[in-house]
Amino acid sequence: MSGNSWLVSGYTEVRELGSGASGRVVLATHDATGTPVAVKYLVGGLGGDPSFRDSFRTEARLLADIDDPHVSRLYEYVESPTGAAIVMELVNGVSLRQMLRANGPTGPEAALCVLKGSLAGLAAAHDRGVVHRDYKPENVLVTAAGESKLADFGIAMPIGGEAATTVTGTPRYMAPEQWTGAAAAPACDIYAATATFFECLTGRPPYDGRSLLALRDQHASAPIPTEPAPQPVHELLRRGMAKRPDERPQPAQVFLGVLERIAGGAYGSDWEERGVRELARRAALLAVFFPFPEGSSGSTSVASTVLGSDAGFGTGREIRTGRRMRTGRARTALVGGALVAAVLVGGAGYRYASGAEPDAAPAVDSGDPTGAATPTSGAGSASAAPEVSA
Numbered sequence: 001m002s003g004n005s006w007l008v009s010g011y012t013e014v015r016e017l018g019s020g021a022s023g024r025v026v027l028a029t030h031d032a033t034g035t036p037v038a039v040k041y042l043v044g045g046l047g048g049d050p051s052f053r054d055s056f057r058t059e060a061r062l063l064a065d066i067d068d069p070h071v072s073r074l075y076e077y078v079e080s081p082t083g084a085a086i087v088m089e090l091v092n093g094v095s096l097r098q099m100l101r102a103n104g105p106t107g108p109e110a111a112l113c114v115l116k117g118s119l120a121g122l123a124a125a126h127d128r129g130v131v132h133r134d135y136k137p138e139n140v141l142v143t144a145a146g147e148s149k150l151a152d153f154g155i156a157m158p159i160g161g162e163a164a165t166t167v168t169g170t171p172r173y174m175a176p177e178q179w180t181g182a183a184a185a186p187a188c189d190i191y192a193a194t195a196t197f198f199e200c201l202t203g204r205p206p207y208d209g210r211s212l213l214a215l216r217d218q219h220a221s222a223p224i225p226t227e228p229a230p231q232p233v234h235e236l237l238r239r240g241m242a243k244r245p246d247e248r249p250q251p252a253q254v255f256l257g258v259l260e261r262i263a264g265g266a267y268g269s270d271w272e273e274r275g276v277r278e279l280a281r282r283a284a285l286l287a288v289f290f291p292f293p294e295g296s297s298g299s300t301s302v303a304s305t306v307l308g309s310d311a312g313f314g315t316g317r318e319i320r321t322g323r324r325m326r327t328g329r330a331r332t333a334l335v336g337g338a339l340v341a342a343v344l345v346g347g348a349g350y351r352y353a354s355g356a357e358p359d360a361a362p363a364v365d366s367g368d369p370t371g372a373a374t375p376t377s378g379a380g381s382a383s384a385a386p387e388v389s390a
Contacts, residue, residue, distance in 0.1 A: 072088055072089050132156050158184065191248060
């Protein structure tokens with residue numbers, strides 16, 4: 001039985017994919033079409049909390065304008081007097097975090113494929129005026145075909161948006177300017193994608209500070225790490241992780257051009273084919289964690305999206321906005337979410353995104369003070385990221 005007192009009408013819940021302190025994600029089917037989807041609910045009393053509901057609604061509004069094969073799509077946003085939910089594309093695959101934990105670093109071609117797919121997804125978001133702000137391995141989904149998709153826009157903001165006095169993001173991947181609370185800009189996504197690229201290549205994040213202040217200082221002033229990454233990709237690392245945002249290649253399409261030039265020159269014209277094949281092989285090793293391990297899927301296509309007024313509720317009324325579903329090409333997926341936890345360090349307010357939302361990872365790493373515990377497949381409540389003292 002579902003742990004939600006309210007369920008989105010028009011969908012039949014199949015099973016839970018995972019849960020965290022602020023939300024839970026379930027696999028469901030759309031009654032009218034049989035399409036499998038991921039439904040992300042605000043849990044418990046948070047569904048009625050105006051601040052959490054506003055944040056949830058903002059995520060849906062930002063996602064609604066992005067329709068790209070490299071981004072996990074929003075199908076519908078639903079509110080009722082007692083809850084809120086986002087209905088999203090279901091990707092049949094695993095997160096990059098799962099893949100790295102289970103199988104270690106990838107080869108350069110596979111890592112380049114992840115970076116290329118991510119830059120394509122970020123480019124689609126940036127073209128629509130959206131900055132993701134929480135790019136990390138947990139939020140990159142790798143399909144059974146070896147393709148990557150960007151997920152979880154839980155703390156995304158419009159370009160130029162400011163987060164008041166609060167700093168948001170995941171510390172191991174945050175650009176120097178993000179630590180200062182600078183306005184949201186595409187350059188911070190470029191930095192985080194490149195930091196994740198480094199982790200794909202080496203099996204570890206670029207900086208290893210054991211406190212928030214240590215990590216902040218490393219991102220701001222420590223040398224950009226290039227070893228032990230292969231020498232041909234050092235230029236990508238140096239440019240993508242440049243300390244000054246105006247020194248990073250942008251928009252994302254520009255960085256894609258740099259990547260194509262370097263990859264083709266170093267690894268030949270068929271580098272991408274080999275990289276995708278390797279990602280598919282690694283994903284297949286974790287097929288037991290797929291939403292559809294046996295490879296079955298539903299079918300869906302999408303119509304145009306319009307988000308309308310959401311003011312006011314009648315008794316028992318649901319307000320629904322999003323794409324209409326209809327029969328079409330087969331599509332499946334696994335969606336993760338970001339839990340935002342608060343940490344006070346040296347009098348400054350930091351909110352950082354935790355991977356404690358459903359990720360179906362095979363292991364729990366609760367000892368990392370700057371990352372987050374991740375639930376096992378089908379787990380119940382995951383623990384929030386721990387407090388870190390300077």
